Amino acid sequence: MNTDIQSIIANMTLEEKAALCTGASAWSTTPVERLGVPEMIVSDGPHGIRRVPDIHSMAQHSLPATCFPTASCSASTWDVELMGQLGAALAEEAIALHVDVVLGPGVNMKRSPLGGRNFEYFSEDPYLAGELAVNFINGVQSKGVGTSLKHYAANNQEFQRFSINAEVDERILREIYLPAFEKAVKETQPWMVMCSYNKVNGVFASEHHTLLTKILKDEWGFEGLVVSDWGTVRDRVAALRGGVDWEMPGPQDRRVKAVVEAVRSGELAEATLDESVRRILRIVFKAQETPKGGAFDVDAHHRLARKIAAEGMVLLKNDGLLPLKGHQQIAVIGRSAEAAHFQGGGSSHINPTRVDVPFQELQSRANNAELTYAEGYPADDSFRQDLIDQAVGLTLSADVALLYIALPTYKESEGYDRTDLDLTVQQVALIQAVAKAQPKTVVVLNNGAPVAMSAWIDAVPAVLEGWMMGQAGGAALADVLFGQVNPCGKLAETFPLKLSDTPAHLNWPGGAGKVQYGEGLFIGYRYYDAKELPVLFPFGHGLSYTTFAYSNAKVSAKTFRDVDGLTVTVDVTNTGHMAGKEIVQVYVHDRAWGLVRPEKELKGFAKVALQPGETKSVAIKLDFRAFAYYHPEYKQWITEDGNFDILIASSSADIRHTLAVTLESTLNLPCILDRESTIREWLADPRGKVAFGPFYAQIEEQSRKMSGGGDGDESAIGMDIMDMMGDMPLVSVLMFQQSALPMHPEDLADGLLTQVHGQAK
Ligand code: BGC
Numbered sequence: 001m002n003t004d005i006q007s008i009i010a011n012m013t014l015e016e017k018a019a020l021c022t023g024a025s026a027w028s029t030t031p032v033e034r035l036g037v038p039e040m041i042v043s044d045g046p047h048g049i050r051r052v053p054d055i056h057s058m059a060q061h062s063l064p065a066t067c068f069p070t071a072s073c074s075a076s077t078w079d080v081e082l083m084g085q086l087g088a089a090l091a092e093e094a095i096a097l098h099v100d101v102v103l104g105p106g107v108n109m110k111r112s113p114l115g116g117r118n119f120e121y122f123s124e125d126p127y128l129a130g131e132l133a134v135n136f137i138n139g140v141q142s143k144g145v146g147t148s149l150k151h152y153a154a155n156n157q158e159f160q161r162f163s164i165n166a167e168v169d170e171r172i173l174r175e176i177y178l179p180a181f182e183k184a185v186k187e188t189q190p191w192m193v194m195c196s197y198n199k200v201n202g203v204f205a206s207e208h209h210t211l212l213t214k215i216l217k218d219e220w221g222f223e224g225l226v227v228s229d230w231g232t233v234r235d236r237v238a239a240l241r242g243g244v245d246w247e248m249p250g251p252q253d254r255r256v257k258a259v260v261e262a263v264r265s266g267e268l269a270e271a272t273l274d275e276s277v278r279r280i281l282r283i284v285f286k287a288q289e290t291p292k293g294g295a296f297d298v299d300a301h302h303r304l305a306r307k308i309a310a311e312g313m314v315l316l317k318n319d320g321l322l323p324l325k326g327h328q329q330i331a332v333i334g335r336s337a338e339a340a341h342f343q344g345g346g347s348s349h350i351n352p353t354r355v356d357v358p359f360q361e362l363q364s365r366a367n368n369a370e371l372t373y374a375e376g377y378p379a380d381d382s383f384r385q386d387l388i389d390q391a392v393g394l395t396l397s398a399d400v401a402l403l404y405i406a407l408p409t410y411k412e413s414e415g416y417d418r419t420d421l422d423l424t425v426q427q428v429a430l431i432q433a434v435a436k437a438q439p440k441t442v443v444v445l446n447n448g449a450p451v452a453m454s455a456w457i458d459a460v461p462a463v464l465e466g467w468m469m470g471q472a473g474g475a476a477l478a479d480v481l482f483g484q485v486n487p488c489g490k491l492a493e494t495f496p497l498k499l500s501d502t503p504a505h506l507n508w509p510g511g512a513g514k515v516q517y518g519e520g521l522f523i524g525y526r527y528y529d530a531k532e533l534p535v536l537f538p539f540g541h542g543l544s545y546t547t548f549a550y551s552n553a554k555v556s557a558k559t560f561r562d563v564d565g566l567t568v569t570v571d572v573t574n575t576g577h578m579a580g581k582e583i584v585q586v587y588v589h590d591r592a593w594g595l596v597r598p599e600k601e602l603k604g605f606a607k608v609a610l611q612p613g614e615t616k617s618v619a620i621k622l623d624f625r626a627f628a629y630y631h632p633e634y635k636q637w638i639t640e641d642g643n644f645d646i647l648i649a650s651s652s653a654d655i656r657h658t659l660a661v662t663l664e665s666t667l668n669l670p671c672i673l674d675r676e677s678t679i680r681e682w683l684a685d686p687r688g689k690v691a692f693g694p695f696y697a698q699i700e701e702q703s704r705k706m707s708g709g710g711d712g713d714e715s716a717i718g719m720d721i722m723d724m725m726g727d728m729p730l731v732s733v734l735m736f737q738q739s740a741l742p743m744h745p746e747d748l749a750d751g752l753l754t755q756v757h758g759q760a761k
Contacts, residue, residue: 003285008035009277014270017277018259021240023250025055026230029284030250040284042148042192042227042248043097046071046104046120046136047343047470048350049090051097058230058249065093066301066471067343067350071106072448073312073467075122075492076542078583079607080135082308087139087147089301094145096296100287101146101191103347105136107180108155108196110449110493111523112504114418116158119344119448119468123492124524124539126176127602130183137188144290146191146283149184151229153177153211154517155196158417159509162232165199168517171595173200174630174637175521182220191224191283195244197232203242206232212243225279230347237262245276298353306356306472310479311581313469315487315543316495319461321440323483323545327400330369332359333376333391333434334404334444341406341446342473346414356474358404358444365482372398376434377426381410388430395438402481403434403460407447417509421452421499428455435459444477450495453536465489483545488581488607490542490651494524497536503527525652526598540585540602540651546576546612550584553648553657561664562639565623570648570657572618574610581609586620587652588627589645594684597629600647622646627663633672639665671756675749679733680726682752691755692730695741695748699725699733702740 009017016032024030024039031039044050047068052060068074068086077083094102106117110124122129137147154166154177168177184190193216196205205211206228216222225245233239233247236255247255262268315322324330337359343350363371374391378384395401405427412418422428435441435456442462445451446469457463464487466477479485496502503526507518522530525539549572556567568586586604590597603626606618627644628637641664648657673681673688682688683696700722707716725733730752734745741748 005278005281005285008037008281009274011035012277014260014263015256017273018256020280021246021259021273021276022252022255023246023248025251026058026249027052027055029246029280037281037284038288040100040287041098042101042103043094043099044103044347045148046102046106046348047074049093049097049099049102050348050350051099062351063097064351064353065097066298066305067352068305069309069312069470069473070119070344070348070448070468071122072119072492073469074308075128075132076314076467076489077308077311078128078490078492078605079311080131082311083132083135084139085304086308087136088143089304091140091143091145092296093301095143095290095292096294098292099145101148102140103148103150103194105133105147106150107133107184108151109177109523111156111517112502112508113421113450113493113496114508115156115449116412116417117346117414119412120348120414124494125492125602126179128492128605129180133180133184134187137184137190141188141191146287148192148194148227149181149190150194151196152181152193152216153196153205154200155198157509157515158415160513162197163199163513164510165202165514166517167201167514169520169632171630171632172517172520176523185216185220185222189223191286192227193222193224194227194229195232197229204232204234206244207235207238207242209242217243225283237268240268240272240276245279302354302472305470306476309469309473309476310485312467312489313476313480313487314465314489314491315480316463316465316537317457318543321400321442321461322481324400324481325483327369329398330362330366330371331394331398331401331438332362332371332373332404333394333401333430335375335377335379336406336446337373337402337404340474341468342470343468344413344448345409348414352471355471358474358477361475361478362402362481365478365484376403376430377424379408381424383426388433391430392433392437395434398438399440401434401438401441403431403441403443405431405443405445407451412448418449421450421496423451431456432459442481450493452498454497486545486578486580487542488544488583490540490583491537494528494535494539495537497534501533521598526601529599538651538653540649541653542583544580544582546574546578546580548582548610548650549573549575550648550650550656553659555646555659555661559662559664561666562624562627563666565621565626566646566661568604568620568622568646568648570618571615572608572610573615574612577612579609579611581607582650583607584618584620585649585651586622587647587649588622589647590627591643591645593629594640595629595631634669638667638669639663641665673756674753675731676729678727678729682730687756691752698740699737702737
């Protein structure tokens with residue numbers, strides 16, 4: 001095979017190049033047989049392989065594949081090794097199903113719990129999402145199969161997802177919406193990145209030169225190809241110029257012709273087209289290095305799906321009722337006990353190799369207990385009191401009730417957002433009625449994103465969040481309920497008390513074609529922290545059947561340089577009677593900042609398995625980025641000298657140790673002072689202080705004299721003039737203070753600027 005890409009490009013006709021940059025079918029690249037360029041096949045993603053038999057079909061029934069837990073569930077494992085195993089298993093299935101690239105993972109932030117596709121995304125926290133994505137991608141790519149990181153960028157809602165303009169400031173993009181992409185790209189080089197449907201700050205993501213070319217390719221060094229999300233490209237030539245190498249789906253004859261004509265007319269540089277061709281050929285040939293075909297181990301993958309599901313489930317509440325033991329009569333209520341709700345609707349919908357039925361799985365573990373079943377709620381949105389009455393009747397003769405409640409697809413799916421956080425009216429009434437009749441009631445939830453529980457949570461002693469748990473989730477639920485697995489999952493997203501508390505509430509879902517990210521940096525726990533709002537369950541929360549104690553918390557240095565970072569260590573002891581796993585979280589709190597920062601941010605975590613009585617020391621490394629923030633004027637991540645608190649926590653609301661440290665910044669930042677910079681900014685900048693300090697002293701003296709000598713209430717005009725002046729631009733202050741100055745304000749400003757920059761600005 002001729003894989004000398006430069007010589008292939010040199011031999012390709014313009015038509016062949018343009019055709020290669022558009023798909024040949026719904027799922028494949030265009031081959032160039034005469035030059036030995038084969039086709040490459042991609043499939044969804046992200047939690048299973050949706051390989052349709054006919055690659056010209058978008059939505060045919062796909063071939064059987066393991067439906068692993070969706071991202072909400074796998075993220076709640078906080079288990080980077082498990083993510084690697086998941087990735088490797090997906091790759092094995094891709095190979096067997098003749099798929100070269102898996103369309104996933106998705107690392108968009110959960111800006112609002114209403115996002116219809118949140119089940120496909122990991123977290124509300126960019127650090128956690130990035131770590132999970134890195135391991136997922138490494139797992140897949142270690143087997144010679146590609147990934148396609150998606151959806152880049154600011155694709156955080158389904159409402160008008162094909163067109164909405166996400167208005168989001170650069171700092172917010174850099175600190176919240178891009179870091180998971182950045183980390184994954186820099187650390188793993190995914191073969192592909194998929195651009196999103198929406199616009200970002202007025203430009204379609206598919207034409208966004210700053211996002212696709214300047215940031216992704218040039219700044220982060222992305223070597224793979226950028227693929228369009230399916231059907232997003234409006235203007236193929238503009239998309240090529242922006243940085244979309246491969247348009248999908250195909251074939252698109254007109255698009256190909258448009259590209260050819262644009263090159264002929266000089267509208268599009270052939271070098272731009274060649275660069276996209278080069279990127280595509282590189283991946284197409286890379287894909288060929290892994291022979292496809294064969295079979296995958298269906299049983300082993302089902303077992304892995306069960307393991308991930310069991311570790312991703314989150315025990316939200318438990319007043320001692322779980323794990324189940326010694327019960328004679330168990331009433332199992334709810335349709336999802338028979339018809340497992342294990343995945344979401346849309347492009348990620350997998351045709352599972354098999355499905356564990358939750359009720360049967362309970363039965364197989366229940367020893368001598370008798371299990372009964374009632375449907376509890378209908379499949380549609382009708383209200384059926386008879387089903388509630390029947391369930392209550394069953395409950396009365398039982399000594400425990402297990403309520404399986406699944407959020408129906410009509411309330412949650414790709415393609416549309418949720419309109420509320422509620423379960424159905426019937427489900428709420430059912431829980432209330434059953435809990436009233438049977439104090440020993442466990443609610444088992446299957447949903448892709450948080451639901452409100454205020455109407456019933458106080459009436460039930462236990463709640464297990466089972467998520468969209470994948471095809472083996474039914475068994476995993478039974479494992480956890482009966483204590484064969486000790487739950488260890490923790491929330492990768494906050495469960496709010498009510499919708500009106502949520503960060504984006506006043507800016508959701510937008511209108512008139514745009515949505516403003518008005519909550520800024522403050523999504524998820526960053527928002528609830530800042531507002532001091534109570535939540536239902538905090539980010540990072542999850543119970544276990546055992547307990548853990550933290551001791552001996554230390555940092556490697558009390559004072560450290562940003563480039564050296566820090567290592568945090570803490571001993572964790574299993575103080576209960578059952579083996580279990582704890583997820584230790586490290587948050588960083590900046591005590592003083594130049595630009596507003598969240599109260600705390602997750603910057604490290606570790607999962608540790610402990611036998612009863614066992615202690616292990618956990619070490620977590622914090623790097624430069626753990627302390628830095630993105631400064632839009634410096635256009636870079638900066639650190640500032642100062643004091644930080646390192647919070648060692650069991651959840652974002654359960655801080656076990658706080659350690660004070662002092663950072664020394666090694667940055668030599670460029671001077672960004674200009675005429676409009678405030679006096680405070682001039683004095684805060686080392687160069688500004690040297691230049692302006694002496695004049696400031698004169699101004700200060702003159703002001704005091706003029707205002708009668710006193711401060712605040714005692715001054716002639718009843719205010720602290722110097723305090724007010726701090727926020728005035730240099731030019732304004734100089735104009736007001738002419739009489740205290742040795743020269744004309746304009747000349748002085750010019751002189752100061754020349755001194756700090758070497759030239760006036
Ligand atoms: C989705 C992508 C998916 C693609 C192909 C699009 O509608 O947004 O996530 O990979 O379809 O199915």
